[in-house]
Amino acid sequence: MKIKSASFGAMDNNCYLIVDEKTNKSALVDCTEYSEKMMKFIGDTKLEYILLTHGHCDHIAGAMGIKEKYNAKIVISSADEPMLHSSRLSLAVFIGGEQNNVDADIIVGDEDLLSLGDINIKVMATPGHTKGSVCYICENAVFSGDTLFYCSCGRTDFPSGSVEEMMSSLKKLSNLDGDYNVYPGHSEHTTLDFERKNNPYMKRL
Numbered sequence: 001m002k003i004k005s006a007s008f009g010a011m012d013n014n015c016y017l018i019v020d021e022k023t024n025k026s027a028l029v030d031c032t033e034y035s036e037k038m039m040k041f042i043g044d045t046k047l048e049y050i051l052l053t054h055g056h057c058d059h060i061a062g063a064m065g066i067k068e069k070y071n072a073k074i075v076i077s078s079a080d081e082p083m084l085h086s087s088r089l090s091l092a093v094f095i096g097g098e099q100n101n102v103d104a105d106i107i108v109g110d111e112d113l114l115s116l117g118d119i120n121i122k123v124m125a126t127p128g129h130t131k132g133s134v135c136y137i138c139e140n141a142v143f144s145g146d147t148l149f150y151c152s153c154g155r156t157d158f159p160s161g162s163v164e165e166m167m168s169s170l171k172k173l174s175n176l177d178g179d180y181n182v183y184p185g186h187s188e189h190t191t192l193d194f195e196r197k198n199n200p201y202m203k204r205l
Contacts, residue, residue, distance in 0.1 A: 001119050001139050005183065006041050008032035011058045016143055016183050019045050020117030027051050027116050028072070029136060029143045030185060032058055034065025034100075042070070048116055049106075052076040053145025053185060054133040055083025056158075057090040057097035064102035073105035075114065077125065079132025079160070081107060091158065108134065126173065128166025129154030135173070142180045142192065148173055150190045153201045171205045 004017040009032040016029040026045035030053055031038070047070040050063050055076060060083065067074055076084065083090040087099035106114070110125035116138075124135045129146040133154070136143040146154035147169055156163045173192065180192040195202050 001141075003141060003183070004041065005189070006037070008035075008038065009058060009061075012186060013058050014183065014185055014187075015041070017041060017045065018116060018119065018121070018138060018141075018143075020119045023117035025117045027114075027121065028066065029053065029183070030059040030145065031062040031066050033098075034062035034069075038062055038066065039069070042066075047072045049114065049121075050074045051114075051121070051136050051143070052080070053135065053143065053147075054130045055080035055090055056130065056146070057087070057092035057095070057099055059145070059185065060084060060090060060102075061092075061098040061100060064100035067102060067105075074102060075106045075108055076104050077109065077123075077132035077134050078107045079127070080130055081132070083130075089159070110134075124172065126169035127160075128156055128162055128169045130158065131160035131162075131165075133169070137176075137180070140178075140180050141183060142173065142176075143183045144173070145185045147184075148182060148195060148199075149184045150187045151195070151199050152187070153199070154185075167201070167205070170199075170202050174202050174205055 092099040
């Protein structure tokens with residue numbers, strides 16, 4: 001498995017490309033924009049999935065264009081799926097973000113599995129930032145969206161956010177066996193062991 005990362009947009013969103021090196025099949029984690037930069041990021045890989053960690057506009061704005069260009073399947077949770085068709089729910093109308101309505105192809109829930117060549121991608125429901133926030137776990141990597149950040153966690157004051165659910169989701173991540181590389185939706189990459197020891201929100205658990 002190969003993981004590429006790059007920052008996109010005014011809010012410095014991290015997007016990730018998971019590549020199965022045997023088949024050159026890939027999955028894009030979040031899709032901030034439809035642009036030449038994004039297409040160069042995807043490169044010559046065979047894009048199978050656009051894995052959305054949640055439905056806020058800075059994570060989904062490019063999904064329509066990228067889906068149409070690569071015939072990739074959009075994956076999102078049932079709770080956040082309505083954000084794909086609503087600039088109010090996605091917050092685009094409030095922050096001047098872009099809203100490009102698009103249909104989901106695969107609706108996922110907790111512990112669902114997706115196959116990418118020889119790679120299994122597991123879905124972990126992690127509500128708190130939004131009701132339908134999820135993390136994607138494959139091999140030793142957690143793509144945590146806006147749930148877990150370097151020494152922080154996602155905001156809970158947006159519609160459908162919840163402090164209680166966020167703390168429960170952080171506990172769920174903390175309880176994973178072993179260490180993982182953590183790839184968040186914003187800020188720098190980290191590890192689960194580091195966050196267990198240093199993240200003030202995880203230390204409260």
